[in-house]
Amino acid sequence: MERQDKGMPFLLQYENVAWYENGVVRILDRRIFPKQKKFVCCKTYHEIIKAIQDMVTQSAGPYTAVGMGMALAAYECKDKTEEKQIAFLTKAAKELGNARPTTANRYSAITNRILELQKEAIAKGQSPIQAAFDDTLASLNRRYSTMQKVGNYLVDLMPNNSTFLTQCYGETIIGAIIRRAKETNKNLRAYDAATEPFLQGSRLTASCFKEAGFDTTVVDDNMVNFVLERGDIDFYTSAADSIAMDGHIANKIGTKQIAVLAKRTEVPYFVTGIPDQDKLNGKAIEIEYRDPEQALEFNGQRIAMEGVNSFYPAFDVTPPTLIDAIVTDKGVFSPFNLKEYANLGKENFY
Structure with missing residues (x-):
């Protein structure tokens, strides 16, 4: 298998996303990157769930983490009877698949597929650990390859010497943009909204673009209208x-308000990703509410007086009226006509 992370920024190298080896899953701690390059080492699949919920990894990182988590779960139960192994792995698949509610359908697609492969491996006397690892690696490679198609379509929409604004950290699409820009010799400038409260835009997205040699500027969230x-x-x-089939999309909280401002200033908004054909409309998108204390802290230190209240929805939902196009692996589509995408068939992405 030819790995698709060749030449990708540090954050996107496979071993730095989530990696199983000898009864441990190692996950790069994105909460402190780039100031520190440290890894959280998980020895149980429950620790992986906690790492996902604590934002050690985010964006598409958990897709890999839950897959590697299934390998770890198999290691945890390797000395049990076949019947008990299957029961343990079935429980792990469900719990890992529901680590975060908004993207549970995507996580579960991975863990349920791996569970079936592990059952087959156990029945044949083969390693369910290796079955999970191999499938996760293949899935990771497939997503990188698929998202490169998305990145190609997106960059091809952008004239040379143009400037684009990002929100949060889009994981693989960042690497895909970098690759396509270099392939086509396009000079693109990146403006990255800082993305509170974890500052993924300034810490993660901007780091990837800077590492790749892009002209990169971070703007605080409250500067977006100005620029x-x-x-x-x-x-x-x-x-x-999440991309519902009626054109509503969920992304990091703050995405919608930028979309509103972009529409008002006549700046096109292009969403990238694979539509969720199991979500018919925006009402099917469940919004995760995180611990409100996280919105009152920075780098582990409280920034507001004791007694001050907060709340923290992790995502918001942007309607199709604010979206100019949804850029997918099969081309560029109107958010009002994703049935056209569905008519092209459903492929295994996760």
């Missing part, structure tokens, strides 16, 4: 944690 009105931005783009 849009000033005419600094040609395109606004974000990934999506």
Whole structure:
């Protein structure tokens, strides 16, 4: 298998996303990157769930983490009877698949598929650990390859010397943009919204673009309208944690307000990703609410007076009226006509 992470930024190298080896899954701690390059080492699949919920990894990182988590679960139960192994792995698949509610359908697609492969491996006297690892690696490679198609379509929409604005950290699409820009010799400038409260835009997205040699500028979330009105931005783009078939998308909280501002300033908004054909409309998107204390802290230190309240929805939902196009692996589509995408067939992405 030819690995698709060749030449990708540090954050996107496979071993730095989530990696199983000898009864441990190692996950790069994105909460402290790039200031520190440290890994959280998980010895149980429950520790992986906690790492996902604590934002050690985010964006598409958990897709790999839950797959490697199934390998770890198999290691945990390797000395049990076949019947007890299957029961243990079935429980692990369900719990890992539901680590976060908004993207549970995507996580579960991975864990349920691996569970069936592990059952087959156990029946044949083969290693369910290896079955999970191999499938996760193949899945990771497949997603990188698929998202490269998305990135190609997106970059091909952008004229040379144009500037785009991002929100949060779109994982693989960042690497795909970098690759395509270099292939086509396009000079693109990146403006990255900081993305509170974890600052994924300034810490993760900007780091990837800077590492790749892009002209990269971070703007605080409350500066976005200023740079849009000033005419600094040609395109606004974000990934999506969920794309419903009626064109509603869920992404990191704050995505919608930028979309509103982009529409007002006539800056096109392009969403990247694979539509969730199991979600018929925006009402099917469940919004995760995180611990409100996380919105009152920075780097583990409280930034507000004791007694001050907060709340923290992790995502917001942007309607199709604010989206100019959804860029997929099969081309560029109107958010109002994703049935056309579905008519092209459903492929195994996760």
